[in-house]
Every structure is written in C-alpha cells, then in structure tokens.
Amino acid sequence: MSALSHPDAAPGPVQREPAGVREAPLIVHIVHRFDVGGLENGVVNLIDHMPRDAFRHMVVALTEVTDFRHRLRRDDVECIALHKPPGHGAKLYPRLYRLLREHRPAVVHTRNLAALEMQVAAWAARVPLRVHGEHGRDVGDLDGTSRHHQRLRRLYSPFVHRYIALSQDLARYLTEHVGIAPARVAQIYNGVDTARFHPAPGGEPAPIPGAPFSAPAHWLVGTVGRMQTVKHQPLLARAFVHALQRQPSLRGRLRLVLVGDGPLRAECQAVLAEAGVADLAWLPGERADVPDLMRGLSAFVLPSLAEGISNTILEAMASGLPVLATAVGGNPELVADRRTGLLVPPDDIEAMAQGLLRLAADPAAAQAMGRAGRAEVERRFSLEAMVAAYGRVYDRQYGGQVTRSASRNA
Secondary structure, three states, X not given: OOOOOOOOEOOXXXXXXXXXXXXXXXXXXXEOOEOOOHHHHHHHHHHHHOOOOOOEEEEEEOOOEOHHHHHOOOOOOEEEEOOOOOOOOHHHHHHHHHHHHHHOOOEEXXXXXXXXXXXXXXXXXXXXXXXXXXXXXXXXEOOOOOHHHHHHHHHHHHHOOEEEEOOHHHHHHHHHHHOOOHHHEEEOOOOEOOOOOOOOHHHOOOOOOOOOOOOOOOEEEEEEOOOOHHHXXXXXXXXXXXXXXXXXXXXXXXXXXXXXXXXXXXXXXXXXXXXXXXXXXXXXXXXOOHHHHHHHOOEEEEOOOOOOOOHHHHHHHHOOOOEEEEOOOOHHHXXXXXXXXXXXXXXXXHHHHHHHHHHHHOHHHHHHHHHHHHHHHHHHOEHHHHHHHHHHHHHHOOOOOHHHHHHHOO
16 A cells, blocks of 8 residues: 555655665654654654665654644655544554554654553564654653653563663663663764754844844844643743843843743743733744744743753754753753853742843853854764664664564564
8 A cells, every 4th residue: 555545644745666676674653643843853853864775764643643744855754643542552553563564664663652552563563673762751750750651661661672762861761760771772862953053144143034023132032842831931931021020121132032832822921911021022833944043042941841852952052052941851961051051940930030141141151152052062963973873773783684684574
C-alpha cells in the first residue's frame, strides 16, 4: 500500500525507488502527536539533515498529524495518524503490528512515555532495533519522582534495546530511578541549525515583522513556545510587571514579547492588563518566522517548570541572545550561568524579575553573553554532531548489522 492510498497518510508525494534498486533501511519514528513542539522539532531536524542514502523515514503519530508535517523538507516521508482515543494504547497494537510488518523497518524509535507502550507492537513485529528516547519530564511528574511512571518505564524496558536521553539529567533518571543499565543509555544533545538561526547583522536586534516595538528605542525580552502549564509563561509576565514596579524608569524602554498560543495565553494577557502594562507587551500568537523573531529580541527567557533539552534555548543561543532560564532539567547543561546567560530557581517571580533587571541594566554585558552563547552552540550543539550520534545508535548497535538483518526480517 502506498502512502497516497493509506487512509491516514498525510497528503503529498512519496517517492519510491525503482524496482531492483535496494532501498535504504527504514526508521519509524513514533510520537504522541506530530504538532508544533520541541520534541517534534527535533524529529524534523534529524530527518531533514540525515543523508538520504543512510535511512528512509516514516512518522507515526498515535493521535494526530497536523500541518507541522510541512516542516519536513524531504518528500519521501510518510506521516500517519492512528487517531488514538484516551487511555492505554493496546487497542492500537494490531493495527501498528500490521503497519510494521508491511513496511519492515530496521528501527522503531518511540519518544517519551506516551509512545513507549508501542514498543510491544514493535517487538511482536520483530523489528531488529527498538530505540526509545526521553526528551523531557512528564506533565504529571515534573520532578521525576512518580513511582508509577518509573514502574511503567521499567515494565516496558525488556522490549527496548537502546535508550537515548537528551540530557545528562534524563540519563541519570533512567539509570538511577528507573533502573536501566547505563550501557543501554546513550546521551545525545539536540542540535541546532546555525545557518537558519544566526545573530542579526551588525549584532544589533533587527525589526520583527508586525511588531509594535523595535530596537534601539526598545529593549525586547521574550520567549517562544506553546503556552501550556510546563512552560509557565505567566511567571514571565508577572516577573516583567514586578521588574517595572521595582524600576519604573524602564517603562520607556523595556518591552515583553510572548510568542505562542495555548491555554495560558489568556492568563498572561490578564496579568499584564491588570497591572496596566498591556501596551508594553506583544502577544502575537503562534508564528512561523521564529528565526526572525529571535533576531529581533535583545534577550531570551525560558520560565519553564521542567525541561529536557530545550530547542528554543539552543535557537536563542545560536541567534546570539543572552538566555535567562530556570535551573530545571537540562537547562543548566546548556546555559553557563553568568557567562552565556543567567539561571534562576523555578517558579520564583522575584528571582526572574531580578534577572530581567540585571540584563536590562547592562546591555553590553548581555550582548557579550549572547556572543559567548553563539560560540558555545557552534562548539557543542551542531546538527552534524547530533545526526552523527543518532546514526551511530541506529546503525552500529549490533556492529553495523542492523540494516542487513532488516532485509532478512520475515
């Protein structure tokens, strides 16, 4: 069955190799939902930058595939939605089993707890290499202490060959709390596209299309991301209000940019309106021109309650921005406190406000942090390094035999 005839395949051309030509081995990436998000962005970056002759790719979303699929630059990637209802996914096992037996992938790669249960179907379908990635904390277990979630991961561990943790923090969680043998866990940082995300020419913020504020008249601090509980944007809104109350002279210069949409957007608007500073903030909703937005900011802020490895932090650093972030998850592995940005405790309005004031008080020092961040990204977080690391896991787990064993899988 071709992608075009599959009832749940995303529309678009899917190229097949001519008869007699050996196809590259297939990786099936399984996610909960293929929509705007850091995890999904990492999947897109991996697929778009992995050499075509190394692997083919398929994306299976347990729930929905959205227009986010258009971020994929390759035209040979099937995106399939299984429309999973709430609850355990066992009812999907027969359907996923048939899908995997039809396409015979060399690798199945599930991501986060919501997709982990699909490893059972991959095991039943005799997929040669089964990989599971941990990208960030679960919404209901932000500190990783839930015994229930640890037991679930332990339950499915016999079906997984290899784990990939995006941060050292998540790697420790797998080995120390879940009990996965360290030899089964690889730690791979996300990479960032340094050609797409780069500093504004001349080192000064560039005008943001449609924004009511711009440098040099204004000093813009902002964040980009889905407005949901774990990202905690209302904390930034309250810290912005608090900073202006502490230093009223900043009202003429300091501006707030909150990019994204979701359930917390209305709360952020209410916080700003109640404080009488709604005219000093811009909430444009979801935007597709994130690189341009980054180049228009003076500083980037991430007020999250929990993180794995934040793509937006890496994108901000690549854009030459100082980063003010909460010291949660993998954030301290990305942001060098007082060198490439500032780290503050989570859910602390006063600390976040003090961080804003410190950056705004010394723009030259903030710019120096941004330059150091760009250099750090170029040194440690390139897309080339990320793709190479994933390639080693995919193709060398069994001494490079996985691609050949896939062709024999029957």
